[in-house]
Amino acid sequence: MEQQIDANLTMLDYGVIAVYLAIVIAIGVWVARKTRTGEDLFLAGRSLGWAAIGFSLFASNISTSTLVGLTGSAYTGGLTVSSYEWMAGIPLLFMAFIFAPVFLKSRISTTPEYLENRYSRRVRLYFSGLTIVFTVIVDTAGGLYAGAVVLKVFFPDLDIWMSCVAIGLFAGIYTATGGLRAVVYTDILQAVVLICGTGLTAFLMYQSVDFSWESVRSQVPEGHLSIVQPIDDDTLPWPGLFTGVWLLGFWYWVTNQYIVQRVLGAKDLSNAQWGAILGGILKILPTFFIILPGVMALVTLPDIQNSDQVFPIIITEVLPSGLTGLVMAGLIAAIMSTVDSTLNSSSTLLINDFLTRPEKEPDPETAKKWGMMATLGFMVIAIAWAPLIQYFGGLWxxxxxxxxxxxxxxxxxxxxxxxxxxxxxxxxxxxxxxxxxxxxxxxxxxxxxxxxxxxxxxxxxxxxxxxxxxxxxxxxxxxxxxxxxxxxxxxxxxxTPATTAPVLKNVKTHAILLILLMIGTLVLFW
Structure with a gap:
């Protein structure tokens, strides 16, 4: 039986959420006025700097299922689930030093386009079609469904179908009109909101256990504070930790259009590399801001029966008025970031891989119009499919x-x-x-x-x-x-210029920092 959650949202909380949504709308309108061509819509005019790329990579990856799922998994299974976060640095290193140079020097618009350059058009279309199906049916619909489920926890009278429609329409419209630039600029805002909101939540959870690591260790099950688990562990056995996790991440961070699109939109190769490494460094944060609080909740909130309710309960039990609204805005940010990114990438794939041929290039205005129509079409499909996910045995x-x-x-x-x-x-x-x-x-x-x-x-x-x-x-x-x-x-x-830059700007220095942070996380929680 699920616990009833009393959200206790005040007018201040609602005000914070409203301000956030207003800013997102303003960004969408402002960017839409500057979006004139297909390249503007799909690749932000290849004008993105390293900070925008890094923060957008982070925000697009931190979905509602990440916030809710990882916190709940940490509550039931311990710190081992953090591996899916900090080990993202490995494929992002591959991106920075191998694939970003190949992709950007080839001037491709989509990852399937690389496969045509390397192999053939049939390989490109096979991968592109598969990616569109998985992106819309799994990522976009999954983001809508996760968002609807979380909102229903806070607002029990909300219907899942209606929530999916509302979220899909909101994210779909500003994505269709503003394209990747709108997605990235809103992602920067969303990343800041996510980091601030989860950081404050984590601080208050640490405070609830008097900042005592020994106190937590003595009150949680054995192995809960360890990343490396036995081979028969149901959550993540150690062979899968060292091989399977980063392979799954390789698909996500190197080949998945909706993530790689930010790198392809870089103003130059150096910014692409710096952005990829920054994304890897930011991925260290969820271990401390999202997953550790889930473990600590075992000490302060020991009777939660449904793991999916751990994060919502932490918010309502720990945060004061106003900050609850900030974290709720973070949840909404996570929903929007996933949905807008996947919609934009799917339309990019459809237009660039299937509707555009070297001998039949559409003019910039036509490409933009097709992209907007594709985004809205995929939005409708994802909205229709999302509520059906409840019959597949759980989102994760x-x-x-x-x-x-x-x-x-x-x-x-x-x-x-x-x-x-x-x-x-x-x-x-x-x-x-x-x-x-x-x-x-x-x-x-x-x-x-x-x-x-x-x-x-x-x-x-x-x-x-x-x-x-x-x-x-x-x-x-x-x-x-x-x-x-x-x-x-x-x-x-x-x-690349970034590999020969002075020490502080050299991407190799940043890569070493990322590697040390990953090793330090593994050793700290071994």
């Missing part, structure tokens, strides 16, 4: 089951495509087909208990299998399509 399971099938062959095709010139088009196409078919088989076997391995371990195994398929098929091809001028073969492909 829904998302993880979907992406554990999708990820392995994509990681292989992108990585070996960039680093191994012998890889062929035929190998890439059939690796995707065979890898996804095998992934579906493993998924079905897992549902019937025949394949008992944790999904993070399954992802590792399937990535190795996909790599073997790719290499074998490439070596078997008697006429490999290796191009002498290919970007990934050139010695200067990965040379």
């Amino acid at each position: 399971a829904y998302i993880q089951q979907a992406f554990s099938v999708l990820v392995p062959p994509l990681v292989v095709c992108f990585t070996l495509g960039a680093l191994w010139s012998r890889g062929t088009e035929n190998a890439a196409f059939w690796t995707l087909i065979i890898g996804h078919t095998l992934g579906l088989v493993v998924f079905m076997l897992n549902q019937f208990g025949i394949w008992p391995l944790h999904y993070t371990i399954s992802v590792t195994i399937m990535t190795a299998v996909s790599a073997a398929i790719f290499v074998a098929l490439s070596l078997r091809d008697d006429t490999p399509d290796v191009r002498e001028d290919a970007l990934w073969q050139r010695a200067d492909a990965f040379d």
Whole structure:
């Protein structure tokens, strides 16, 4: 039986939320007036600086399911779930030093476009179509559903369908008119609100246990304050921690259009690299601002029966008037950030990958009009699908089951495509087909208990299998399509101004800082 939550929102709280929504609307209107072409809509005119990129990466990733799901998982399973946050730094390092140079020097608009440059159009369209389906059905609809569920906790009379419609319309309209620039600028605001709101919540939770680590350690179950868990752990076994987590993150941070779009919109390569590293550094914060408070709630709020209610209860029990409204604005920010990003990226993929050909380039105004129509169309689909997610056995399971099938062959095709010139088009196409078919088989076997391995371990195994398929098929091809001028073969492909800048501006210095922060987090909570 679920606990009843008394939100106790005051007029001050409602005022804070209203001010936040008003600012978002103002940003959308202001940016819409400056959005004139398809490139403005899809890539912010390639004008984004490193700070905007880094904060937008962070805000787009911190969804409602992150705030609610991670806090609840920390309450029931401990700190091990923090690995999905701080280990994002590993794929973001790949982005900064390998893929950002390849992507930006190729002047691509979408990640599938890279696959056409490297392999063929059929590989591009396969990946693009798959990404659109998963982005709209999983990410956008999942963000709408998570937002509706959380709002219903605070406002029990709200209907999930109506909440999905309201959220979808609000985010969809300013995204359709303002494009990526509107998304990124609102993301900066959302990142600040999220950091301030969760930071204040975390401080008050630490205060509730008298800032005593020993007090927390003595009152929580054994292993709750440890990241590294036994191999039979249901939440995250240690083999999955060191291999599967960052592989899942590789898909998200390196190949997923709705995240990578910020990097593609950078004003230059140095800003793209600095932005990627800043995103990785910001991803250290959720361990201390979101996940640790979830563990501490076991001490101060020990009788919560439904883990999904841990974050809402913390807000209502700990925060004073006004700050509750700030954190509620943070929740709304997380909802909007996920929905606006996924809608914009889906329309970008549809227009650039399916409706645009070299011999049939639409004029800038037409591209903008198509993009707006696509965004609104995907918004309608996501709104219609979102409420159905409640029948899939939980949001977290829904998302993880979907992406554990999708990820392995994509990681292989992108990585070996960039680093191994012998890889062929035929190998890439059939690796995707065979890898996804095998992934579906493993998924079905897992549902019937025949394949008992944790999904993070399954992802590792399937990535190795996909790599073997790719290499074998490439070596078997008697006429490999290796191009002498290919970007990934050139010695200067990965040379950038940011790697030769003075120490404080050198991206290598920032990368070392990120690596030290990740190692420090692992050692601190080993």
